[in-house]
Amino acid sequence: MGTFSEFLGWLSSMLWGAPVLILVFSVGLLYAIKTKFLQIRYFKHIMKNTLGEIFTKKGVGEHGTLTPFQAVSTALSGCVGTANISGVATAIFVGGPGAVFWMWVISIFGMLTKCVEVTLAQYYRVQGEDGVYYGGPMYYIEKGLGKKWKPLAVLFSLTIVFGGLGTAAFVQPYAMSSAINSAFHVPTWVTVTLAAVICGIVLIGGVQGIGKFCEKLTPLMCVLYVVAGIGVLLFNFRNIPAAFGMIFTYAFKPFAAVGGLAGSTMALAVRQGAARGTFSNEAGLGSSAITHATAKTPHPFKEGMYGSLEVFIDTLVVCTITALIILSSNVEIWQSGLKDVQLTQAAFSNVYGSFGSAIVTICLMLFAFSTMVGWEMNYESAFFYIFPKKTKAVKFLLRIIWIIPGFFTLGKTPELIWTIVDVVSGLWCIPNAIALLLLSGVFMTIFKDYKAKYIDKTKGIDESIEI
Template sequence: MSKFLNWLAGELWGWPMMILIFLCGLIFGLGTGFFQVRKLPYVLKETLGKCFRKDALEGEGTITPLQAVSSALAGCIGNGNIAGVATAIATGGPGAVFWMWIMGLFGMMTKFVEVVLAVHFREQTESGAFYGGPMYYIEKGMGRKWKPLATFYGVMMIVGALGTAVWVQPHTMASALKSTFGIPPLATVVCAVILTALVCFGGFKRIGRFAESIMPYFVVVYTVFSLGVIFTNIARLPEVAGMIFKYAFTPHAAVGGFAGGTMILAVRYGAARGVFSNEAGLGTASMVHATSITKHPCRQGLYGIVEVFVDTIVMCSMTAFVILLSAPDVWSSGLNGIALTISAFDTLYGKFGAWIVSISVMLAALTTMIGYYFEYKTSVVYVFGEKNMGIFNIFWLIPPFVAVTQDVDLVWTIVDISTGIEGIPNMIAMLALAPIFFKVYKQWIKDGNL
């Protein structure tokens, strides 16, 4: 059974998925003149440049745009940025970083489209809460006959959220804190569950405030420590940049503990890690953005572009350069995942490097547990109704206690399958609703927003 599941996960996250995501990004990129790259300074000015201004808030919604993008980042910035990038380099070689960037650039447009559709088709319940996302734009945009597909997406999202957020993340966090600080896993889980319950069950606004108070500082601190390693080894930057671009298109011979890599491996692992990290094409983060206070879908879509930019172009790149610059032989030492990232930070910070990575893992895991509740609740409300949320809140708190005593490899496989399956109906819906997206986008441009 496990062999079949591993095969299915590999097929779902193989070339067909990468090509589908690439095509979505290319089609919408061509249709907008690659707006996400061409107008990136404008995007950054209109989002990061204004997100702290209270007077910039206009329109309906539940949480502020900063809280929305912080909550979305809380869900997607996780151990994929820390361990996933290391795995991509250890398996696919330095060239994997180039393909991670390519998927990030196309992912910026894919996420923009997802968010625009989610806000355009969102709805407000009797309780006053706003909900949106793939389930809503599949049903409302494509018609009620597609409701079974929307429901199927919602069920897969529930499975994926439970696996990703409250099974894998607590296990990873508990393991990291035990190995570095000797903290008993059960103590870690109890504290994490209590904090998660206090934040999540306080509603979307409380989650937004929590994410807003954590994520910007987490990104800045991780970037600062990463830049310490990068600037210390700045003399090797031209060499490393050359490796990234050279081995993106040519094979890399075996060296040290690195078994050697081909262009196929570089593309496969670089692209997959990029998508795993920023979740562009999966539709998950669009559920968070659908709750944001905004006057136009395209305006909130700008925050989707920024989300992928920060996640992949900034955070993943920091980890990649730390690993490749830290010493000539660290990336090819044979280490993988968290161990490789710790080894890279150790070259400058010594034992403190393990502290940096372990605390980063803890924060990434904790914020993922909390950030993913947005997607979980939105999916539960769509599939089972708002009145049944109470019982599903209990389901959110049980898995962490089981996870710390179990091997999570099988759970990771199930998560890979469920999230891979999510992406297929979401991207089909995006392509089907392309005329509506372009109509909304062109009207926004016509109204003088650029």
């Protein structure tokens, strides 16, 4: 098999070839057919009852650990990360402009897939002895499919524990340190060390501490990046139609080698778009559902709609802005052969000068750090599903372990980093997707209950199914 990196490359290609792509798409297609594309037909309702209420106390239930805003902020902090800046750039570098189209496709279906995940996580959640609510795929696999499926639930939890250490705890410090080193020439070890220390301090507060931290940081970092990105797009306004043209054209035909780009096939565009899009918004992976299971909500589907909102913000807004910024920039920039965060920095710098690189660096630092913090909740919840005994000593040890992987990224190449991401995200996607395919009947029952009480209004809105 050759070197270890070659083995990882082979495994990544296997996972994000036909097996996982077909599985993820099958889940989205199944629910799209059964709900008649709920995410599109009820888009206005979803936005009104999530984004329209996110800063109010409306729609907050009595039982739970985090408020809906804290839950969506924490989940978004885990989604809106390096994939939105460097991941999109990597997708274009490897898969060509057409990769963006397939990122959109997987995200449209992903809006519904994540809604299903979050709804089921709320429906099957449990309250631990420590008073914290726990849920996610491991719980809806065991409780929804039965005890005989527990090995699949354990497998999912193991992939989250090791996958979290391999993505959020490993990739995010790498992204921060490499970006800051490129922009400000700060040694990578300094950034990794500071990130570990600050993350450790935040984690002392547990689930509620993470929620309070993320509800302050996540909106700030999203607004900062979107506003700065819109400024670049306004400057490159005349090139945007051509950028869209390339996205649609090369989604269905090979992208020839040009400039510093090696060129790509349609199959590579599909794989890159699907992999980067799925890793970015986490739809189909089940990881965000773990965070949403802690939220206070009057109905499981109510929280499920926040899952749809996340995918919309993460991929259809933030990732799209990054893609258009790159493709609407000078040809000399996006065809230069630059990759990873350096490509996005170059596109920003073309408009803002040297300040552009600083903007991207600051945003990426915030994105990466928020993911590093927010994702720890998933990792800890998965561990305690396998080993239910929750002692202060064990929690402390888990949090110490969480801040270690970043130090192993020092000196690694971006290709190796993103290959590791593809491998671990592909592994935890499989058991979750199987559960989603088998629990479609349960979701439809929950959705019909919500529709009757909150949309059709045939019953009192204060009634709710037992959760």
